[in-house]
Amino acid sequence: MNRARAIGVYAGQRFVSLVLTLFAASVVIFILLQIAPGDPATYMMGLSASSEAVQALRDELGLSAAPVDRYAKWIGGLMRGDFGVSYTYRAPVAGLIAERLSVSAPLAAFALAMSVLLGLPLGFVAAAQRGRPLDALVMTVTQIGLAAPNFWFAILLVYLFSVVLGWASAGGFPGWDAGFVPAMRALLLPAFVLALPQAAILARVMRSALIDAEGRNYMLTARAKGLSESEALWRHAFRNALIPALTIIGLQFSFLVAGGVIIENVFYLPGLGRLVFQAITQRDLIVVQGVVFILVLIVVSVNFVIDIGYAIIDPRLRRAP
Amino acid sequence: MKAAPFSAVLGAAITLFFIMLALISVLWTPYDPASFDVPARLRAPSFDHWFGTDHFGRDVLSNVMAGTRVSIAVAIVAVGLGMALGAPLGLIAAAAGGAVDEWLMRASDIVFAFPALILAILLTAALGPGALNAIIAIGVFNAPVFARLVRGSALSLWKREFILAARAAGKGKPRISLEHILPNIADLIIVQVTIQFSLGVLAEAGLSYVGLGASPPTASWGRMLAESQTIAAIAPWTAIFPGLAIVLCVLGLNLLGDGLRDAFDPKLRRAR
Numbered sequence: 001m002n003r004a005r006a007i008g009v010y011a012g013q014r015f016v017s018l019v020l021t022l023f024a025a026s027v028v029i030f031i032l033l034q035i036a037p038g039d040p041a042t043y044m045m046g047l048s049a050s051s052e053a054v055q056a057l058r059d060e061l062g063l064s065a066a067p068v069d070r071y072a073k074w075i076g077g078l079m080r081g082d083f084g085v086s087y088t089y090r091a092p093v094a095g096l097i098a099e100r101l102s103v104s105a106p107l108a109a110f111a112l113a114m115s116v117l118l119g120l121p122l123g124f125v126a127a128a129q130r131g132r133p134l135d136a137l138v139m140t141v142t143q144i145g146l147a148a149p150n151f152w153f154a155i156l157l158v159y160l161f162s163v164v165l166g167w168a169s170a171g172g173f174p175g176w177d178a179g180f181v182p183a184m185r186a187l188l189l190p191a192f193v194l195a196l197p198q199a200a201i202l203a204r205v206m207r208s209a210l211i212d213a214e215g216r217n218y219m220l221t222a223r224a225k226g227l228s229e230s231e232a233l234w235r236h237a238f239r240n241a242l243i244p245a246l247t248i249i250g251l252q253f254s255f256l257v258a259g260g261v262i263i264e265n266v267f268y269l270p271g272l273g274r275l276v277f278q279a280i281t282q283r284d285l286i287v288v289q290g291v292v293f294i295l296v297l298i299v300v301s302v303n304f305v306i307d308i309g310y311a312i313i314d315p316r317l318r319r320a321p
Numbered sequence: 322m323k324a325a326p327f328s329a330v331l332g333a334a335i336t337l338f339f340i341m342l343a344l345i346s347v348l349w350t351p352y353d354p355a356s357f358d359v360p361a362r363l364r365a366p367s368f369d370h371w372f373g374t375d376h377f378g379r380d381v382l383s384n385v386m387a388g389t390r391v392s393i394a395v396a397i398v399a400v401g402l403g404m405a406l407g408a409p410l411g412l413i414a415a416a417a418g419g420a421v422d423e424w425l426m427r428a429s430d431i432v433f434a435f436p437a438l439i440l441a442i443l444l445t446a447a448l449g450p451g452a453l454n455a456i457i458a459i460g461v462f463n464a465p466v467f468a469r470l471v472r473g474s475a476l477s478l479w480k481r482e483f484i485l486a487a488r489a490a491g492k493g494k495p496r497i498s499l500e501h502i503l504p505n506i507a508d509l510i511i512v513q514v515t516i517q518f519s520l521g522v523l524a525e526a527g528l529s530y531v532g533l534g535a536s537p538p539t540a541s542w543g544r545m546l547a548e549s550q551t552i553a554a555i556a557p558w559t560a561i562f563p564g565l566a567i568v569l570c571v572l573g574l575n576l577l578g579d580g581l582r583d584a585f586d587p588k589l590r591r592a593r
Contacts, residue, residue, distance in 0.1 A: 147571035152564035258436030
């Protein structure tokens, strides 16, 4: 009973800190986008705009009010799910974001799954073959994976698939209406590219966690029982190594969400990344504000879930800052 | 002391190579990186153009060389900025403790709530694209990294006897921070600088790839890749060489960073 209560209290504390972080982040976003550029209407319209047009936009956006009131209006709207209206799309920002999330979120999840499926086995093999050529190969390949920007991989893969192998054009998105399989096929290559650096990190973490376990007493016991080295690694060390691996997987989600922003541009996927870059070039600040806030919300929420997950798995971690 | 492992030496050599390349490119490149030579456009790699030419006939090798300069300059200044902001804040947080520490750490939590790239995008959206703003964006993200590192290691030092002795001798907290704490954590800071430097090169490439980095005609690896995207099908060399430059440069820095970490602390032999 006490344990459940302690977890509840901990979850409550983490939740309060989540809300405070989101609040602070929203202030930062608002200050950077609404106050830093001077008058947003002038900024959006550019230097050549007439003063009447700027004034009209200023009225439309409600910019005559004091900054504090404008912030209150924005944050009040956010709480009701109203992200404001895009002035280039002439559509509610919330709808635009929801539409784009239906591409970006599956892309990130798909990439996460791939990085786990690639990274964990690679790390396991490297640890089991420690010091042998296969280990050296995995370590070299992952070192390169860490160093290469994934959009470069993306460009090379598109070239390889569409030009050298002559497969169908790599890029674009048919939409979920076209069916699950065609949509997933369009996401396959982007998700793979997105997963590569993360898989490299995961493999290295997994390898070192397994190697750390090697000298432990429970491993000696397992070997004494007559298990072979890889059996002992698989049955005992692997489970213990999953904890650091889970930490990394949690952290990766925010990299995948952010990395997706760039990869979407390489593959012409209509996700949040394309939305935000178009909004930046068209200076549609309310869209940029909304997208950045949603991304921060995702990252902070995922971290919250991971923290609670840890508290449930390992009570000792509950007191960690 | 044991001889440095091969990988660390290799990393140092690669890093040195790129620094030399950047310096040489200030004085000399085979061709003017920015000048168009339309009749010689889309040439495959040859003796005249080792890395080929792009769709405007610009020499790819010259641009890769000039791009080195931009990447390294942006990364050095950005990481330097992050360190100059973050390290003193970390020292202050550790020395002051209490509410000051609490507020500084909460502030760094807020920065970490933004994925690095998103923060950079937000800042460049607010300030406009350009090399200087890319530096500010990368630097802002680096500040809490150094603040956390310095605070954490300084806190453990404050409990040690030699600090106690210094306090007993009547030295104030600022003086102890500078004279005793800082020299003892300098090695950690150097390792972190190497790691952040390689992340900075990647970040600069990413930002300039999406058009938020150095603006034309300044050569940059990221923008070369962005421009190569539409012509990669007919001129793959325009995509291959700038990318290889990024990989090699970051790889060198990573190997150097790992080597330095092992050299400073043999217990910390953790793979990334």
